[in-house]
Amino acid sequence: MPTASTSGEVPARSKRADAVRNQQTLLAAAAAVFVSSGVDAPIREIAARAGVGMGTIYRHFPTRADLVVAVYRHQVEACAEAGPTLLAGSGSPLVALRQWVDLFVDFLVTKHGLAHAMQSDSGGFEALHSYFLDRLVPACAQLLDAAVEAGEISPGTEAYELMRGIGNLCVGRDGDPRYDPRRLVELLLRGLQRPQSS
Amino acid sequence: MPTASTSGEVPARSKRADAVRNQQTLLAAAAAVFVSSGVDAPIREIAARAGVGMGTIYRHFPTRADLVVAVYRHQVEACAEAGPTLLAGSGSPLVALRQWVDLFVDFLVTKHGLAHAMQSDSGGFEALHSYFLDRLVPACAQLLDAAVEAGEISPGTEAYELMRGIGNLCVGRDGDPRYDPRRLVELLLRGLQRPQSS
DNA sequence: TTAACATACGGAGCACTGCTCCGTTTTGTC
DNA sequence: GACAAAACGGAGCAGTGCTCCGTATGTTAA
Numbered sequence: 001m002p003t004a005s006t007s008g009e010v011p012a013r014s015k016r017a018d019a020v021r022n023q024q025t026l027l028a029a030a031a032a033v034f035v036s037s038g039v040d041a042p043i044r045e046i047a048a049r050a051g052v053g054m055g056t057i058y059r060h061f062p063t064r065a066d067l068v069v070a071v072y073r074h075q076v077e078a079c080a081e082a083g084p085t086l087l088a089g090s091g092s093p094l095v096a097l098r099q100w101v102d103l104f105v106d107f108l109v110t111k112h113g114l115a116h117a118m119q120s121d122s123g124g125f126e127a128l129h130s131y132f133l134d135r136l137v138p139a140c141a142q143l144l145d146a147a148v149e150a151g152e153i154s155p156g157t158e159a160y161e162l163m164r165g166i167g168n169l170c171v172g173r174d175g176d177p178r179y180d181p182r183r184l185v186e187l188l189l190r191g192l193q194r195p196q197s198s
Numbered sequence: 199m200p201t202a203s204t205s206g207e208v209p210a211r212s213k214r215a216d217a218v219r220n221q222q223t224l225l226a227a228a229a230a231v232f233v234s235s236g237v238d239a240p241i242r243e244i245a246a247r248a249g250v251g252m253g254t255i256y257r258h259f260p261t262r263a264d265l266v267v268a269v270y271r272h273q274v275e276a277c278a279e280a281g282p283t284l285l286a287g288s289g290s291p292l293v294a295l296r297q298w299v300d301l302f303v304d305f306l307v308t309k310h311g312l313a314h315a316m317q318s319d320s321g322g323f324e325a326l327h328s329y330f331l332d333r334l335v336p337a338c339a340q341l342l343d344a345a346v347e348a349g350e351i352s353p354g355t356e357a358y359e360l361m362r363g364i365g366n367l368c369v370g371r372d373g374d375p376r377y378d379p380r381r382l383v384e385l386l387l388r389g390l391q392r393p394q395s396s
Numbered sequence: 397t398t399a400a401c402a403t404a405c406g407g408a409g410c411a412c413t414g415c416t417c418c419g420t421t422t423t424g425t426c
Numbered sequence: 427g428a429c430a431a432a433a434c435g436g437a438g439c440a441g442t443g444c445t446c447c448g449t450a451t452g453t454t455a456a
Contacts, residue, residue, distance in 0.1 A: 014424095015432090016422080016423055016424075016431095016432060016433065017423075017424090018422070018423070018432095018433070018434085019423095019432075019433060019434095022433085022434085042412080042413060042414085043413085043414065043415085044412095044413080044414090047435090047436095052434075052435075053434060053435030053436055054414090054415080054416095054435075054436070055415095055416085055417085055418095055433085055434065055435055055436070056433075056434060056435070058414095058415070058416080059433075059434085064414090212453095213403090214402090214403060214404065214451080214452055214453075215452070215453095216403095216404070216405085216451070216452070217403075217404060217405095217452095220404085220405085240441080240442060240443085241442080241443065241444085242441095242442075242443090245406090245407095250405075250406075251405060251406030251407055252406075252407070252443090252444080252445095253404085253405065253406055253407070253444095253445085253446085253447095254404075254405060254406070256443095256444065256445080257404070257405085262443090
């Protein structure tokens with residue numbers, strides 16, 4: 001009963017299937033492009049990657065900020081859900097943690113772009129940020145705990161602290177080949193590892 | 199003796215007069231445009247304002263960052279020198295302080311643009327920032343002290359603190375008509391004023 | 397003074413970008 | 427099926443960064 005208009009409300013015909021599909025495609029494409037080319041990547045590039053026209057992007061996300069925010073939310077969700085999945089799929093919690101952190105670093109590109117895109121409008125940003133913490137800290141903690149439990153890493157590091165550290169390692173690199181945050185994050189993770197005998 | 203080549207050094211023929219003149223003109227024009235249109239203003243606009251061709255700008259300042267840094271240094275100097283001048287030129291230290299703060303706010307536009315333009319290369323930025331503090335805090339302090347001395351404002355506020363406060367009021371306004379930093383700075387200054395008996 | 401050269405200037409032109417607009421295609425409904 | 431609404435695609439426009447080279451100007455040596 002899509003056309004049920006019980007009151008003075010607008011009928012609100014449900015979205016067309018292709019529109020929904022394209023929205024998803026765009027989110028994924030934008031995320032990938034943000035990672036490889038930064039949040040200032042040309043819209044054309046995102047459109048090309050998604051295999052859609054530019055008009056489609058502008059219809060779904062009128063401004064760049066809209067797109068960035070949408071990707072941000074999408075990524076937070078994906079990242080949060082990936083935690084348990086990775087843990088279940090891998091025999092080693094440490095490996096799972098590594099994979100998760102990799103996802104997290106990808107995500108930070110968008111996050112920093114967002115912070116920049118939201119110099120004003122700080123209200124919405126606060127809300128988004130707390131959403132980010134609520135969802136992600138527990139996910140990270142679960143992986144961390146599991147790795148400790150399995151004896152792969154030393155205890156004593158909090159998820160929040162680790163995430164913040166990673167976040168800070170990832171600021172301010174814009175095409176500078178001399179600074180690769182991922183290398184440093186890798187180092188950080190290695191530092192977490194419990195020294196293994198033989 | 200401009201062509202004296204005492205050793206293996208390059209003769210280093212002195213710069214042409216028009217080149218020097220244009221450099222000054224450009225600095226002034228860029229400063230004005232940065233205030234009215236932000237540091238991302240089109241190069242064309244700056245060139246037009248200075249009455250020179252774009253080639254001239256790019257010859258003097260190969261990248262936008264170069265130009266911004268040069269304007270920054272220039273402004274720090276001008277601001278520092280303006281302190282004593284304004285003080286001497288006006289009967290009221292408070293009026294002088296007001297005028298100085300106005301200059302300072304103009305300058306902050308460039309400063310913030312600079313901070314953004316220097317996400318990487320943080321070494322040079324640090325040096326610039328300490329230069330900024332060394333030059334400007336004393337200038338501000340002098341005005342502040344004079345105004346206290348004259349009984350126009352209440353004592354107890356440090357120059358550094360005031361400047362920092364003003365600086366913070368000036369972040370994150372990019373064409374948002376709802377937020378005008380100057381209004382707030384004016385309020386701050388008014389708050390500094392000693393309540394005067396009619 | 398003037399010739400000759402190094403230096404600096406100007407702006408047309410190219411490449412690339414954001415964003416709009418509208419003819420075409422797809423989808424859902426009757 | 428037929429039809430309208432919704433969504434799509436991408437050509438095209440306007441604006442921008444940056445380069446390049448013919449021209450103008452300042453400077454030096456004779």
